[in-house]
Amino acid sequence: MQQALDILAVSTRGAGLYEITDDVAGWVRGTGFQLGLLTVFCRHTSAGLLITENASPAVWRDLQRWMSHVAPEGDHYEHSDEGPDDMPAHLKSVLTGNSVTVPVSDGRIMLGTWQGLFLAEFRRAPHRRSVVMHLAGQ
Amino acid sequence: MQQALDILAVSTRGAGLYEITDDVAGWVRGTGFQLGLLTVFCRHTSAGLLITENASPAVWRDLQRWMSHVAPEGDHYEHSDEGPDDMPAHLKSVLTGNSVTVPVSDGRIMLGTWQGLFLAEFRRAPHRRSVVMHLAGQ
Amino acid sequence: MQQALDILAVSTRGAGLYEITDDVAGWVRGTGFQLGLLTVFCRHTSAGLLITENASPAVWRDLQRWMSHVAPEGDHYEHSDEGPDDMPAHLKSVLTGNSVTVPVSDGRIMLGTWQGLFLAEFRRAPHRRSVVMHLAGQ
Numbered sequence: 001m002q003q004a005l006d007i008l009a010v011s012t013r014g015a016g017l018y019e020i021t022d023d024v025a026g027w028v029r030g031t032g033f034q035l036g037l038l039t040v041f042c043r044h045t046s047a048g049l050l051i052t053e054n055a056s057p058a059v060w061r062d063l064q065r066w067m068s069h070v071a072p073e074g075d076h077y078e079h080s081d082e083g084p085d086d087m088p089a090h091l092k093s094v095l096t097g098n099s100v101t102v103p104v105s106d107g108r109i110m111l112g113t114w115q116g117l118f119l120a121e122f123r124r125a126p127h128r129r130s131v132v133m134h135l136a137g138q
Numbered sequence: 139m140q141q142a143l144d145i146l147a148v149s150t151r152g153a154g155l156y157e158i159t160d161d162v163a164g165w166v167r168g169t170g171f172q173l174g175l176l177t178v179f180c181r182h183t184s185a186g187l188l189i190t191e192n193a194s195p196a197v198w199r200d201l202q203r204w205m206s207h208v209a210p211e212g213d214h215y216e217h218s219d220e221g222p223d224d225m226p227a228h229l230k231s232v233l234t235g236n237s238v239t240v241p242v243s244d245g246r247i248m249l250g251t252w253q254g255l256f257l258a259e260f261r262r263a264p265h266r267r268s269v270v271m272h273l274a275g276q
Numbered sequence: 277m278q279q280a281l282d283i284l285a286v287s288t289r290g291a292g293l294y295e296i297t298d299d300v301a302g303w304v305r306g307t308g309f310q311l312g313l314l315t316v317f318c319r320h321t322s323a324g325l326l327i328t329e330n331a332s333p334a335v336w337r338d339l340q341r342w343m344s345h346v347a348p349e350g351d352h353y354e355h356s357d358e359g360p361d362d363m364p365a366h367l368k369s370v371l372t373g374n375s376v377t378v379p380v381s382d383g384r385i386m387l388g389t390w391q392g393l394f395l396a397e398f399r400r401a402p403h404r405r406s407v408v409m410h411l412a413g414q
Contacts, residue, residue, distance in 0.1 A: 001139045001274065001277040003311055003413065005381055035141055037177055037272055039313055039377050043388030045329045051236050052228055053183045058217035059228055066229050070208065070346065079334035090328055090335055091342050098327050098391075099377045101177050101237045103272035105143055110270050112181030115236075132386050134313055134379035136274060136277065136412060137141065139277045139412065173279055175315055175410055189374050190366055191321045196355035197366055204367050208346065239315050239375045241410035243281055248408050250319030253374075274412060275279065 001138050004031040008040075008131040012047070012121035015085070017060045020131065021117045025109050027133055036104040036137015043130045046089035046122050048096030054116025067092050067122075089122035096120055104137060139276050142169040146178075146269040150185070150259035153223070155198045158269065159255045163247050165271055174242040174275015181268045184227035184261050186234030192254025205230050205260075227260035234258055242275060277414050280307040284316075284407040288323070288397035291361070293336045296407065297393045301385050303409055312380040312413015319406045322365035322399050324372030330392025343368050343398075365398035372396055380413060 008023055024040060042049045053059040071091035073084045080087065100117060103110045111117065119129055146161055162178060180187045191197040209229035211222045218225065238255060241248045249255065257267060284299055300316060318325045329335040347367035349360045356363065376393060379386045387393065395405055 001141065003277065003313075005311060005379060035143065037141075037175075037274055037313075039379060041377070041379055041386065043386065043391065045327065045388070045390050050232050051183065052232055056217055059225065062215045062217050062225050063229065063232060066209065071342065077338045079332055079338050087335070087338050091339065094326050094328055094339060094372060096232060097235060097373060101179070101239055101377055103143060103177060103179055103270045110179065110181065112183070112268065114183050115181065130388065132379045136313055139279065173281060175279075175313075175412055188370050189321065190370055194355055197363065200353045200355050200363050201367065201370060204347065234370060235373060239317070239377055241281060241315060241317055241408045248317065248319065250321070250406065252321050253319065 001136055004135045006133050008133055010119045010129040010131055012127045012129060014124055015121050017118040017120055019116050019118050024117055024133060028104055028109055028135060029107060031135055033104060033135055033137040034107050036135050038102045038104050038109055039099060039134045041099045041132040043132065045093050047129050048093045048098060048120045049100045050096045050118055050120055051100060051115050052118065053114055055114065067095065085124050092122045139274055142273045144271050146271055148257045148267040148269055150265045150267060152262055153259055155256040155258055157254050157256050162255055162271060166242055166247055166273060167245060169273055171242060171273055171275040172245050174273050176240045176242050176247055177237060177272045179237040179270040181270065183231050185267050186231045186236060186258045187238045188234045188256055188258055189238060189253050190256065191252055193252065205233065223262050230260045277412055280411045282409050284409055286395050286405040286407055288403045288405060290400055291397050293394040293396055295392050295394050300393055300409060304380055304385055304411060305383060307411055309380060309411055309413040310383050312411050314378045314380050314385055315375060315410045317375040317408040319408065321369050323405050324369045324374060324396045325376045326372045326394055326396055327376060327391050328394065329390055331390060343371065361400050368398045
């Protein structure tokens, strides 16, 4: 087994889901590995990574509304000096987690037909997010 | 280090938790690997994988009721054409995540005494779920 | 590629976040591996692992209050014989998950500047928690 590692920079333009499936799949293809384990890791505490339906923008909107309902803005947070969307962003980041792990076979990420990989930006202001891609395999 | 990869098909009969600990542990044993990293990955956006208490059906029922409380059915979703249990299923899938990663030592998955590995089916209709098992080790 | 595996015992003194970044980073350094994949796994169903902001105790308190709001104590659980904080602890453990996976480069865990790794204890009573550290790399 061998390893490959790279950084994917994702520029966000406000809160939302940014699909990175093609970027990551292209990188995996470029390594030439046929069998392996892919790990994608987001180096931030106010953004996250998740897998969800890849074909329906309505699902993405419902998902974001749901996360904002579960972790709402409000004046009940002790940590509020970085703006009203900061603490909810930290909570959503714990909700989604910071990494996604997917096996690779025949040189392809083994996502299901309807699965897409997304960076979830939880802050309103534009950010440049650093996402680590690691592949162990052969 | 070497790798093994296989698919576990799980037939579900409605929403619920389906324990797959023994299936996965048996597969790990069959590889003969003594030390490694096990990744189990669910290839669907309306089912998930999770680890919880392995001995108490009451815990499983409470857990499912809780998920249905946090991500309830209702007429407030934009994505509703696949039935009332579809969008909540996508939300629960994000809540639990799609993969579980556990180290392997002495040929055994290092789950704690009370930990079991479950496929969580979030749709009411029966499904055949595809779960990838990947083991890197030796 | 090679592997290293060890157990980190974490003594908790009640519900709260216990930062283990330095313990884990020190262990990774000790292996001498320069490039790899780190997996940290918590062998319990009433504690979890998470990554969040490493500099603000206010964030940690808000995060814990939020989890207790999302998974509150109460008399509505079927599983209650191990105390009022037991079932909420199982729910929070599913919310956070049991493992954290982070790539390693130049001998260092690739956490972002503001990311810290925490064991989250969800029970009130003191516990001794067993956390597995696995590193695959070279």
